[in-house]
Every structure is written in C-alpha cells, then in structure tokens.
Amino acid sequence: MTHIALGYDGSDAARTALDWVALRAAREGARVDLITVTNMVTTNYEHADRELHRAEKLLHDLAPGVLVESHRVDGKMPNALVEDARTADLLVIGMHRARPVRDALRGWMPQRLSARAHSPVCLVPQDWSANDQPVTVGVDDDPSSDEAIMVAAAEAAASGVPLRMVHAWSMPTPTLEGAAALLASPLQVKEGHRKILRDAVHRVQRSYPDLDIEEMLVADNPAAALLHRADATSLLVIGTHRRGVLTGGLLGSVAQDVLGQVACPVMIVSNER
Structure with missing residues (x-):
C-alpha cells in the first residue's frame, strides 16, 4: 500500500492538493497522512486541529475506504515536514502559481523541499483540475x-x-x-x-x-x-x-x-x- 504524506495548512492550494491526493488514493488504496506544521509561539492549535479534522473528513468523503490519519508537528519548514514524512512513498503539497517561488505552506521555497525530501515530491497548483491527458x-x-x-x-x-x-x-x-x-x-x-x-x-x-x-x-x-x-x-x-x-x-x-x-x-x- 502506497504511503502518501500531504502537507496541509487549510489554504486553497492545500485543498486542491487534497483533491489530487484523494483521486490518487482512491485509485490504488493508498494510506494518507495529513500533516500540519505548527509553531509553539504563533500557531492557534485549536484552529489547526479543526482544519485537520475538516480535511480528514473531506478526504474520507472523496475517497471512501482510504486509510487516513492526521496530526500536527512543531518545527520549521521545510525540515519539520521532511522529517515527519521520512517514511512516506510520496510527499504532496499545494502551491500558488501566482507566487512561483513561494508555495502555500507559510512562504518557503518548494525547491528546498524537493532537494531535501526522502521521497518524490508532488507540487499541485491551486488551479489544477483533473484530466485524462498523458x-x-x-x-x-x-x-x-x-x-x-x-x-x-x-x-x-x-x-x-x-x-x-x-x-x-x-x-x-x-x-x-x-x-x-x-x-x-x-x-x-x-x-x-x-x-x-x-x-x-x-x-x-x-x-x-x-x-x-x-x-x-x-x-x-x-x-x-x-x-x-x-x-x-x-x-x-x-x-x-x-x-x-x-x-x-x-x-x-x-x-x-x-x-x-x-x-x-x-x-x-x-x-x-
């Protein structure tokens, strides 16, 4: 079973990435980990937990039967996400195309993630829509x-x-x-x-x-x-x-x-x- 880690922050780009993960997970019965990176000083933990709960429910609705887990991890991006997703087969994040060198996860560069990740990294633009192209x-x-x-x-x-x-x-x-x-x-x-x-x-x-x-x-x-x-x-x-x-x-x-x-x-x- 493929293990997919999805970096999630509740943004539009993250929700689009969730749609992409749901489609892929439903296709092959993957296990999905929803991960939110938090900061002890600036993060509202109750809000972060609510966002994760909503995302987990949405993923269950879009891909019934898929094993979904969610959690938050304190740390700095991208290292905290990379280390938490160390065992995943694929790491997925959303990205705003309007900010080509800054993605939706708190303003860090996606190239840093791809350079450090232990698995392939998929960057899903916020305006993605499914198609059957090659x-x-x-x-x-x-x-x-x-x-x-x-x-x-x-x-x-x-x-x-x-x-x-x-x-x-x-x-x-x-x-x-x-x-x-x-x-x-x-x-x-x-x-x-x-x-x-x-x-x-x-x-x-x-x-x-x-x-x-x-x-x-x-x-x-x-x-x-x-x-x-x-x-x-x-x-x-x-x-x-x-x-x-x-x-x-x-x-x-x-x-x-x-x-x-x-x-x-x-x-x-x-x-x-």
Missing part, C-alpha cells in the same frame, strides 16, 4: 532522470493514460577556438540524442510492455520543451540533481524554471531515492 516526463542526457522516468511510467500505467517522454537537445558550444574546433554535424548530434531517448523508451517498455508511449525529440532547452507540452499533460515528472535553491539558480534547474508556469501537478524525483 503523463509527461523529461528525459535527461545523464542518469539524473532515470528514476523519474520509471516513476512516471508507473503513474501513467496506474492512471491508464499514455506516457509522453520528452528529450530536448541543442548543438554543443565549441570548446576550442579557430580552425582547431572540430564540430559534429547537427545530424550527428541529433542522432546521438535520439539514441538517448530510444534507450530510455526501451527501459520503460521492458517493465511496462503494454504502456502507450509517445516519444518526443525536441530541438530546444529542456524547460521550454516541457512547458510547451504542459497544457496537454495530467502530470509532469522531472528528475533532479538535488542542487537546492541557490545552486540550482546558478547552474540551472528545470524544476525551478517550470514551477509556477504550469497548471498540472509537477512531481520531482531524485535519482538517489
């Missing part, structure tokens, strides 16, 4: 997306929708100057990236032979390639190098570029999980 996963040219690809395949198979595998490529920047710079032709570069995508597809097909797979090789940067297809996506799955917020901002992070830009849930999966 699950989309970004295929990187290094192993950082390997686990994300298999998680996305499992999500697509369980949902009964196709898996869209997107791999972006571009011509490399030459490292030498003048006549000594020997560049591969665009055709050679493209074929090399096509092989990366085909190898990833074959890995999925070995585990999910009946899964409908859409292959997309795109001449673009990874974030743009995913954003252009996000409107026709039920779930966007992205791998991560666990760079965190500051390093990701310096080195480039696909998740950091797409969060707040898409109306579909974004699941971030570390290859170290």
Whole structure:
C-alpha cells in the first residue's frame, strides 16, 4: 500500500492538493497522512486541529475506504515536514502559481523541499483540475532522470493514460577556438540524442510492455520543451540533481524554471531515492 504524506495548512492550494491526493488514493488504496506544521509561539492549535479534522473528513468523503490519519508537528519548514514524512512513498503539497517561488505552506521555497525530501515530491497548483491527458516526463542526457522516468511510467500505467517522454537537445558550444574546433554535424548530434531517448523508451517498455508511449525529440532547452507540452499533460515528472535553491539558480534547474508556469501537478524525483 502506497504511503502518501500531504502537507496541509487549510489554504486553497492545500485543498486542491487534497483533491489530487484523494483521486490518487482512491485509485490504488493508498494510506494518507495529513500533516500540519505548527509553531509553539504563533500557531492557534485549536484552529489547526479543526482544519485537520475538516480535511480528514473531506478526504474520507472523496475517497471512501482510504486509510487516513492526521496530526500536527512543531518545527520549521521545510525540515519539520521532511522529517515527519521520512517514511512516506510520496510527499504532496499545494502551491500558488501566482507566487512561483513561494508555495502555500507559510512562504518557503518548494525547491528546498524537493532537494531535501526522502521521497518524490508532488507540487499541485491551486488551479489544477483533473484530466485524462498523458503523463509527461523529461528525459535527461545523464542518469539524473532515470528514476523519474520509471516513476512516471508507473503513474501513467496506474492512471491508464499514455506516457509522453520528452528529450530536448541543442548543438554543443565549441570548446576550442579557430580552425582547431572540430564540430559534429547537427545530424550527428541529433542522432546521438535520439539514441538517448530510444534507450530510455526501451527501459520503460521492458517493465511496462503494454504502456502507450509517445516519444518526443525536441530541438530546444529542456524547460521550454516541457512547458510547451504542459497544457496537454495530467502530470509532469522531472528528475533532479538535488542542487537546492541557490545552486540550482546558478547552474540551472528545470524544476525551478517550470514551477509556477504550469497548471498540472509537477512531481520531482531524485535519482538517489
């Protein structure tokens, strides 16, 4: 039985995330933990308990028969939530798209959570609505997306929708100057990236032979390639190098570029999980 932890604070985004969790839990009979992070100085515990009770009742109504537990934990975000959800298979939170680098859970950055969590993290935008579009996963040219690809395949198979595998490529920047710079032709570069995508597809097909797979090789940067297809996506799955917020901002992070830009849930999966 899948163990889902839902960070909940009673906001609109948190309630939308609860809807997403209910749909998923009802599909596969998951166990759900509702977690509210509190502060001994600023939190009204009675109000927090009432919100949790209402959320637990709503989840029972939306997904009858699903095992639901709720509790609050004192601490600071995101560490308190990450540690409390250490044993979960999936950690879910809601996020306001109007604040692309700040989510609904008391103003902390979602990238920090995804960098520290022990499980995949799913960020559900407050304007999400259910659809039967494919699950989309970004295929990187290094192993950082390997686990994300298999998680996305499992999500697509369980949902009964196709898996869209997107791999972006571009011509490399030459490292030498003048006549000594020997560049591969665009055709050679493209074929090399096509092989990366085909190898990833074959890995999925070995585990999910009946899964409908859409292959997309795109001449673009990874974030743009995913954003252009996000409107026709039920779930966007992205791998991560666990760079965190500051390093990701310096080195480039696909998740950091797409969060707040898409109306579909974004699941971030570390290859170290």
